[in-house]
Amino acid sequence: MRFFSDNAAPVHPAVLRALADADRLDTAYDGDRWSKALDARFAALFETESLRVLWVPSGTAANCLALAALCPPHGAVLCHRDSHIQNDECGAPEFFTHGAKLLLAEGAGAKLTPESAAAVLDLQRYDVHQQRPHALSITNATEYGRVYAPAEVAALGSLAAARGLGFHMDGARFANAVVSTGASPADLTWRAGVDALSFGFVKNGGMNAEALVFFRPELAEETLFRRKRAGHLLSKGRYLAAQLLAMLDGDLWRDCARASNAGAALLAEAAGERLVHPVEANEVFLRVTPAEAARLRSLGFDFYDWGPGEARLVISWDQRAEDIRPLAEAIAAL
Amino acid sequence: MRFFSDNAAPVHPAVLRALADADRLDTAYDGDRWSKALDARFAALFETESLRVLWVPSGTAANCLALAALCPPHGAVLCHRDSHIQNDECGAPEFFTHGAKLLLAEGAGAKLTPESAAAVLDLQRYDVHQQRPHALSITNATEYGRVYAPAEVAALGSLAAARGLGFHMDGARFANAVVSTGASPADLTWRAGVDALSFGFVKNGGMNAEALVFFRPELAEETLFRRKRAGHLLSKGRYLAAQLLAMLDGDLWRDCARASNAGAALLAEAAGERLVHPVEANEVFLRVTPAEAARLRSLGFDFYDWGPGEARLVISWDQRAEDIRPLAEAIAAL
Amino acid sequence: MRFFSDNAAPVHPAVLRALADADRLDTAYDGDRWSKALDARFAALFETESLRVLWVPSGTAANCLALAALCPPHGAVLCHRDSHIQNDECGAPEFFTHGAKLLLAEGAGAKLTPESAAAVLDLQRYDVHQQRPHALSITNATEYGRVYAPAEVAALGSLAAARGLGFHMDGARFANAVVSTGASPADLTWRAGVDALSFGFVKNGGMNAEALVFFRPELAEETLFRRKRAGHLLSKGRYLAAQLLAMLDGDLWRDCARASNAGAALLAEAAGERLVHPVEANEVFLRVTPAEAARLRSLGFDFYDWGPGEARLVISWDQRAEDIRPLAEAIAAL
Amino acid sequence: MRFFSDNAAPVHPAVLRALADADRLDTAYDGDRWSKALDARFAALFETESLRVLWVPSGTAANCLALAALCPPHGAVLCHRDSHIQNDECGAPEFFTHGAKLLLAEGAGAKLTPESAAAVLDLQRYDVHQQRPHALSITNATEYGRVYAPAEVAALGSLAAARGLGFHMDGARFANAVVSTGASPADLTWRAGVDALSFGFVKNGGMNAEALVFFRPELAEETLFRRKRAGHLLSKGRYLAAQLLAMLDGDLWRDCARASNAGAALLAEAAGERLVHPVEANEVFLRVTPAEAARLRSLGFDFYDWGPGEARLVISWDQRAEDIRPLAEAIAAL
Structure with missing residues (x-):
């Protein structure tokens, strides 16, 4: 019996069925009926119309497209020293952002606190000789299986707002955090100040579709170009959208x-x-x-x-x- | 009845069956049995052991990882004015290569000839004020449905060798070219001097798996890092590998x-x-x-x-x- | 007697004297009195307060910082097929913009016309599969020693405005164009819609200082970071600023x-x-x-x-x- | 009396004189007699023919061109937590290397030791999920005015060799280190394993010329393109070369x-x-x-x-x- 990774698990049968159901002619890329249904379905889940959803085939793509939307090449992203974007993506954040710097903060269980985040921010000089912080990125649940409750996210969201930082949540295991905290997806994200969420499905029964959710819809506009440019606008996108819809169906x-x-x-x-x-x-x-x-x-x-x-x-x-x-x-x- | 794109077509039933068959526990990323089987299967098809195959979820990723392996940021890639990499990938070649320049050549039916390619190469100055050509990229079959026969590829391969250029083939419709010419995959590629092939399956019945085939295996080493860094090392890679294997089975x-x-x-x-x-x-x-x-x-x-x-x-x-x-x-x- | 390049000429004695005059203690980078005097001096020359000037040590740096301020990585810059940014900067525009594409237009004497520019713009598809044009760049005087009169610049400025493009002028030989046309610097630039000007001095008697002039001052803010990040914020900047001031003195x-x-x-x-x-x-x-x-x-x-x-x-x-x-x-x- | 920066100091009179002496016609860029004299002059100083020297106008450019020559975009550079490349160059290393990661090590006085460097290297996983270390960069004298003696450099050079890392020395104050240790420039660099040295002159009496010295001459080839592409191939390069020659004259x-x-x-x-x-x-x-x-x-x-x-x-x-x-x-x- 294996316990080494939720990436090793099989795909949920409902997802496989959804792929078969989607196996019909439709337009290419993201012009199909499944892809077009995503915004409304996620809007309902997140209780807001101020939302745009893009499918991507990997969590790395979701994370790094989000960071590129929030941080220019000459900016910096504050994250935990043990975060996935720092340690496990081979510099994908630097690739997608064209060289933004990750600033590393401390915190038990790979969780940032307003204090640990502010400590790093306060050390920056805010002159042209340093990359100015533009974004804050947290992981929920964290690399160590800890979760942020809505109030904890909101405290960081307040810090981000006060410091003029965009706020990204790496939710490769967002589902586990939602279930663990009992919070609504809205309370755990945009109501707490989150601008962009990488909502993971692959570790949770999906095959190769993740959702990049922008709560500031204008951020999606440029990201559509960046997604294409990074090779992540798959030509038969309906097979990704269908996976996401299947996972949302009946709260699977x-x-x-x-x-x-x-x-x-x-x-x-x-x-x-x-x-x-x-x-x-x-x-x-x-x-x-x-x-x-x-x-x-x-x-x-x-x-x-x-x-x-x-x-x-x-x-x-x-x-x-x-x-x-x-x-x-x-x-x-x- | 629609005739607007082979990207709009459904997936072949054998591919769907292969996904179901692969729906078992295995290791993550590309450590699984399906991914590990690729080199041998493609080696048999291409009649050479000098080969490495990486799955990627899009043709854009295959093309641009190949170009990045063949051309440095300060280099140039010669391609046809009407090629996909120039007109339809939103600058993905520039993104993956960190700014290499595409040099555009002419040719009927979007086909390059040694003469049209040389004409552009001869105009370059080969000093530090210009990006030096490092690679040649052709598409077979082309954007206009023309094919290169082995001798035509080989003539360009000779030019590439003589000018010190790496040689990439965008084979989004490579299968159509093989069938059309009646040539062996080997004759149409490495025997004609091709270093890297984007072997497309999605337009031909696949779902979201393409094969990036390197005939100079050392080029794969760095590309493994680049693939990860670009978010294209999917965590459940076996569902991509299985598609490729299904398409190879029985020459589907x-x-x-x-x-x-x-x-x-x-x-x-x-x-x-x-x-x-x-x-x-x-x-x-x-x-x-x-x-x-x-x-x-x-x-x-x-x-x-x-x-x-x-x-x-x-x-x-x-x-x-x-x-x-x-x-x-x-x-x-x- | 040599006639091969104005880069080969010596430096004007007044510039050398200015270097000696500046050879005093002051603050580093661009905090010194000479650097701080630039905005006012150029504002007077250009008859506008809406202006920010940054010194840089090369025309390539001036051009490419301007383009990076006007065009994102997934955008395109329209320029003449024979322009310096296309043919003589080894891909510096692609480097500074992180991979924007240069779209090439025709025109006698390396001059663009609204018609030749529009012809290229009209061929673009404006979907996510292509890099959308974000900027127009012209050279005055051109590579072939032709000049744009104010009305010609203004016609292109109108096109740029109508198409939502930023407007850059490579003025490596701007002085020659001003003298040739008899136009005021203002009429030849911002009054004709130019957003950013690379105002060259090195070919005209300077040593190693060029002026990057932004007529939309907000563009300077990010550029200060980009300049530093590109290694172009020299530590003893006063020796660059002093050159520019010397060249402006008495209309040298x-x-x-x-x-x-x-x-x-x-x-x-x-x-x-x-x-x-x-x-x-x-x-x-x-x-x-x-x-x-x-x-x-x-x-x-x-x-x-x-x-x-x-x-x-x-x-x-x-x-x-x-x-x-x-x-x-x-x-x-x- | 000011003690805030050696960047604020004036230029040595001999350097000013050299500029006047160089104020004659010659070829543009780096084809002039002064630029061509550099290799031989530095070769004599460093007691080796295996050397190539490129002038650049800033220490940031020297450092980052060196790092780009030693480390690919998907690689990492090990340096001290308090190094200039980490804290004072606004991400220039990330810009020039296209996103390499800086790995930060500890050490008193901003000095690395083989132990502190190895501690960081040993934590890396050396799989495709992390940027593999490709280079080691130290500063001599350090940000805190400490110097590395030849044996200390050599110990790090041995580590670099054993780990397959290129070895860069940021010598913005190399002259101070040479004088302080009494060591020969050769003993402090290539004999101790250094591959590339940023030899600083601006803080030591120069105006705007630094020397990038490669002890593996093949590294210079690509760097010539990168220098141009970064806007650092100044068109009247002789005024930089002349500064360096003046500083070497009589061991100024x-x-x-x-x-x-x-x-x-x-x-x-x-x-x-x-x-x-x-x-x-x-x-x-x-x-x-x-x-x-x-x-x-x-x-x-x-x-x-x-x-x-x-x-x-x-x-x-x-x-x-x-x-x-x-x-x-x-x-x-x-």
């Missing part, structure tokens, strides 16, 4: 996230003192000795080591409680 | 191209003197008056106007002779 | 241009039917056979061949009539 | 650095326990209360505050002992 995205969060909670309970971070989404970070890690692997559980003496376990949408319980028991028995 | 890609080429031939025969270009692949360019175009549309046929007095008709893999015959008859009856 | 820039224009007129008179272009500034293009060119060189005159059967002769600020007359006579005697 | 560059180092030593002696860093070059960092800083300023001494409770004093080539002694006494008397 919530069901999937609920399942993976629940699986993580099961492990968290068993792990007790071994937990490196509180478990709030679908990731569990454990303190384990090499011998303990080997023991778990010998029992057939796959996962990544995460630095010395730690292991990362990620639960996917398709793992049921009965699949996970044996691991929980094995951890408890260590 | 040839069958699809054979079908669309045959449909175009049917129209060509009916069009006679109206043809703007010889029909060699799956595109037909007709001289029609506005009234004639309106007449065809009133009969239910969709297509694009292509400049004043011309229309473009594109046949897709799924259009059968009986679907096309009514249009052929309507054209003949104009 | 006009005197220098008047001298070089007059020299060219002398040659033009002698050349008669040999002239390839009317001589309106300080450049003379002659039809000469190889034997005739060799004859002139054997008499000690240096110049560049300019394609087959043509020669380019450039007059510099420091060449007096008595220096030039022997060449005029030699040409007349061919 | 050493004399200037010796003078400014000596001035700093004078202050250091007076400062005693107040020193934040050992004084090894021409910069002095003092612990002073706001009241003490105010006191010094009231006596007519200008300098920058450098964070809370600290002041930075920089000595220029033209400040004589008798100019500096009053400040030394004032500091001692605090």
